[in-house]
Amino acid sequence: MTHSGAQILSLGALEAAPRLIGMVLSTGEVSGRIVETEAYTEDDPASHSYRGRRNSNAAMFLEAGHIYVHRSYGVHWCLNLVTGAAGIGEAVLIRALEPLTGIEIMARRRGGARLDRLCAGPGNVAAALGLEGSHSGSMLGEHIFLSGETTERDVCVGTRVGISVAVDWPRRFALSGSRHVSRPIRAMATLTAADLRPK
């Protein structure tokens, strides 16, 4: 993980999530630019950390820079980057990537899909990267790497999808205009590059 990556993840999830847009996630074989994220904090009733630490969510309470991979609907794996201070339980869900390299490998893992759907949606991101539950609790730099810079383009913020509580919280972030996002965001606000510059 790069220095700027570590710096961003040490922020809270709410501040890290928009700043991760534009950065690059890679394994040895494949890589993609982050175009959609979602912040989960311990005060969020939709967060796995909301009801405290369990065996299943322990990775979410590790130090910033670890990854938390969880099962969704008993079927899919979803990748989170742990943020903030250790023991708090904050993380950013990686919801979509713009494929950069290793596209054939990702397509094979996904059973074929058009380019702009290859890493669209959290289950598809984890599948394309080859991640599963056994990777949960590992550190960035072991299996996957975070590099690159925060985007210089606008990031929009909107409501969430796929949950039943706190749906209206503006915690889903996406690169404005990207066609690689899981589902279009009805923007409640737009953050410019100036808003996202290191404070």
Added chain:
DNA sequence: ATTGGGATTAGCT
């Protein structure tokens, strides 16, 4: 011991 409900997706209507 059993049951209900997800941070989702693909495939069919």
Added chain:
DNA sequence: GCTAATCCCAATG
């Protein structure tokens, strides 16, 4: 649009 797939945990008896 609707639904099945399928695992883990929390709530309940």
